[in-house]
Every structure is written in structure tokens, then in C-alpha cells.
Amino acid sequence: MDQIKGFKNLMRSRTMLFFVLAVAALALQLFLLNRYIVNKFNYNYNTTIFKFYSAAVALADAIILLTVYWLLPQRRKVWTWLLLALLLVYGLVQMLYFPTYHDIMPWSSFAYVQNVDSVLIHSALGEFKVMHLLLFVPMTALLVAWVLWRRRIANEHLPHRTRMWMVITCVFAYLAIHFGMLFANDGGLLVQKGPLNRRVKTYSQLIATHTRYYLKFGFVAYSTRAAIRTVMESRDMSADERQQVEAYLADLPKYSDNPFGQQGKNLIFIVVESLNAWVIDLEIDGRPVTPVLNALCADSSALVALHVKTQVKTGHSSDGHFMYNTGLLPLTTESVAMNYGSCDYPALAKALKGYHCFERICEGGTVWNQFETCRSYGFEKLYDFDDLRPIVEECDWMEDRALFRRGPDHVAKARKPYFMFMVTANMHSPYDKPRMVKTGWISDSKAYTPEVRNYLDVTSVFDEELGIFLDKLKQMGAYDNTIIVIASDHTERVDDDPKGRASISPEGDDCVFIALNTGHGGRINDIVGQIDVYPTVLDLMGANDYPWKGLGRSMLRHPEGAVAIGPDLVKGHSDPATVNRMKEAWRISELMITRHYFKKK
8 A cells, every 4th residue: 555655646746747757858859869860861761650760769768868867866856957968968969960971970079179179160050050949949848847846856755765666667668668679660770570589680780870870779779889889999909819819820821922913003893782693694585684794704814703602791791891901801790890990900902002092982981981991991082972973863863873984084083003992882682672773674574583673673784884884994095904803792682582593502692703804814613702802802913012911812822612601600611620710710800800909009
């Protein structure tokens, strides 16, 4: 009876009423920030279901943040306003930051007080709009309630036990809301339907920008993760760990000769989104899907490998970029680009001394933290979507087409010799409908499933644009003196039944590697890995005076015929010692990345 009476008293108290109003006000403030980011972000998250999802995230955050209200004694609850004021400032800062940087301001950037000057202040004030004042409306209304009730709240007596029960209730409510989101579907940010263990894994993994992570998990989860990452990233390599790494590296092949090198040639490295090797020589109704790629692979002067096993992990596309640039394996549980993107790495661009090195991508530079990784990989400049914007409309909004159409201009202006790293985007999943291409003869066919036909439609357009780009280089006289590498960033399982289509391997897990103008053509039929691309390109460019050869093996120096696609799984066949060394490379690479092995002394 006493417990029931105490509960009724709590429900009628101004303390409880103010808490409910505070949760509502803070949730509305966070929701307004979420909606502002979504409207600016414009990633098709303006659906009704995502609005409900966004409101649930904001509500969960408001509840758990205001747990501090119950931890404070009655006469100290005024300190809750410090938290509310800081969150209000945080929201305003993000609204002013986002239009310029197209991402939310990470916590680490708040420490860069030395960057605050008159130019920055003027820029921020220039972004201020009247609608930003909406952030202040919920807190202003709450402040009125506080002024009216503060004395009564201070005089109300709530047992310590009651307040602790409210703390537990808040924590439970936060966890319950997020657990419920495992079964939600917002059309893009959440998981696909499937077993609970897969949902939990997908729900907890890192996605491509700070903004996406924030929108998906909310302020508290985002901030907690940032704090954990700060602690983890501060750890340096211990003496024992360094000894393990040095012992492993000591057993790697040592060489500095350049028997395959084409020194002085330019390098164009084209990383193709989701290019599966099974598209090569595939025909539909007697017509080739990729005639340009087919011709390149059939050319005896081209170096071709179509059994390159994908080794990307949680970082997905960014992992492919990371391996090709650094010769290191990615992390198995998190994205290197997002968590360790600003670290110092050995890289192709750094090996090509005296080269003008620049990167060109189809997305914004914040996606997969590419503004940071561009510098870490040694590139002088990143050209992102803003570079394509002037012509993307005339290219039917196909970023890949714009990327290739702008390519010759960059080649003409580049200081020689140059290294241009290009990344395509239009072949990205899903394939439930054609992506930015006009349907044609492939879609009209009855071959395969609709998903496969949609994938092949956009692959065919990429192939056509690649051919136009190569022809343009020849017309400019820029082709013969340039080594051109074409490589998949990873494979993509287009459908769940690979038996319904042609495939080089039953699993459809083969990437494409093609190198043109190398002087060492031929077909590599052995199984290799993405990690083997980096030392192969060093060989082709005659850059073996660079001491870091990566953790793979050059395809030109007797491929192993096997590859570890994870710490515990090897595809292909090799001797036991080699297999164990391949598996061990994953642990060694993780140590080198997370313990800052390459950090400058």
C-alpha cells in the first residue's frame, strides 16, 4: 500500500510533471535538429516512417540524458539546466556547421579552439537563419514552467529509493526503444529483414559518415562511441606488440629491384564500385554486356586477374580503397577510414616520389571520411561531387558518366608525371530498380532475374563510359605513357541464387584487376587477394625503392594461389606455413593500424 501511495504521489508531483515536460521539450529540440540535418543531407530519409523513427531516437536520447534529473537532490535540480543549455548550444553549432561541411561536427573538432577566428565566426553567422530560432522554442516554454514551479519542486520530498527507481526506468526505456528499432525498417538506415543476430550486427556496425551514424543511433550512442574511440585511439603499441609485428615483417620477402617497372609513366587507378568478375564475357541474347572490358581482358598486352578474392569487411568500399592505397588489411569489426582515417600510412602516392597525386570521387568528401584519408594516403587534393556538379545534369545525373567526362580535363591540367585515383559510384546496390540509367535492351530481355538485369544495365553504361574515356586519352596522346589500372572495390551479391547466372566462381566473389600499358601482359589464373594489388602496382610503376611492400605478394612474383579472406578462412591452396602466415596477417595489420605503428616519431 505504501508503494502504491508513493507512486501516486510521484505521479501528482511537480517534480514528475516537470520531468515529463523536460523530456518532451528536449526530444522536440533533438527531433528538430534531426529533421534539419535530414533536409540538408537529402539522402531520401524524408519518408513518414523515418520521421517516426527519428522521433523515437530523439525521445530515447531525451529520456536517458535527463536521467541526471533524478540523480540530483530536489534543491539541486536547477543544475539540470546546465545540461539543457549545453545541448541547445550543441544543436545550434551543428545547424551552423552542417551547410558548409555537409556532415555533423565531430566531438574531436570542438577541441580545435585555435581554429576560431574572425573568418570562421563570420562564416558561421552567415549561415544563421530565422528558422534556427525554432530550437529555442521548446526550451523557452520549459523555462517558463521552471520559473513557476521551481520552489514547489525544491520543497517536494521524494525518497532516495523512488529516485533510483526512476533512474532504472529511464535506462530501461532507452534500451527498450533501441531494441524495438531492431525490428523497424526505415527504407535505408535500418537493417534488412532477417535473423535477430544479423539484425543486431547490422544495427551496431559503423556506417559511412558521422551524420549517418548520428541519425541512425542518436546523440547518446554517437557520443558514447566517440568517447570510446578517443580512448582506444590513444593507445600506442607496447614493446611486446612491436616485437610481434617486427618478427612478422622480418619474414616477408625483401626486394628493391624493378624488373617489371615502367618508371616515369603516369598512373590512372580506376576503382569500380561493385564490379563482379562474372560480367566479363557475359552475353545476353547473343550480345556482350561489357564489350570494352571484354576487349581489354582479351588483349595480350594487358595484365589481367579475374580471381581476385574480395577482402573488404565492415568498411566495405572504403576498405577496398584502403588496401589498394596502403597494402594493409582492413579491420574486421570497424571501418579503418572512419576510425583511423587520419593516421599516417605508407601509401602508393608516397611511393611515387615527384608525382602529382590527386583523387577524384563521385560522392561528397565526408562519405567514408575521404577528406581525411585523402591526406593520409598522400594525395595532394580531393575532387569530390562539387567538381562534377557543373556537368552532372547534362550527364543524366549519372555521377560515373560525369566522372569520366571530366577525367580528360584533369589529365590535361595535371603536372606530369601524375597519379590520378578515380572512384566510381553508380553500380552500388540495391538493384531492386534501375539506378540512374535508362532501361534498354538488357531490361527488355527475359534473361536472369530483374535484380541481375538492373545490375547489368548500370554495368553496361559504366563499360560504355570507360571506353569513351580511354578513347579520349588516346586522342589526347595521353594513353600510351600511362599505366591504367581497373580494379573492383569489392564484389556484390546481386541475387541469392548464383546458379541462375554465369559465374567464374560458384560464390560470385571474384573481383576484377586489369592493368594496361604495363609491358608485362598476361592472364594470372591463380587465386589472389585484394591485398596483392598494392605490391603489384609498385612493381609495375618501378617504385620498389619504397621500403613498404605491404602485407600481400605481387602478382608478378609467383602468386601464392591462395588468400585469407578473413582471419580464419583461406580460399585456394598453399602449404600450411603460408596459410598460417596469411591468417596471421590480419592480426598483424590490426595491431599496426590500431596501435599506430606508422606514427611519425
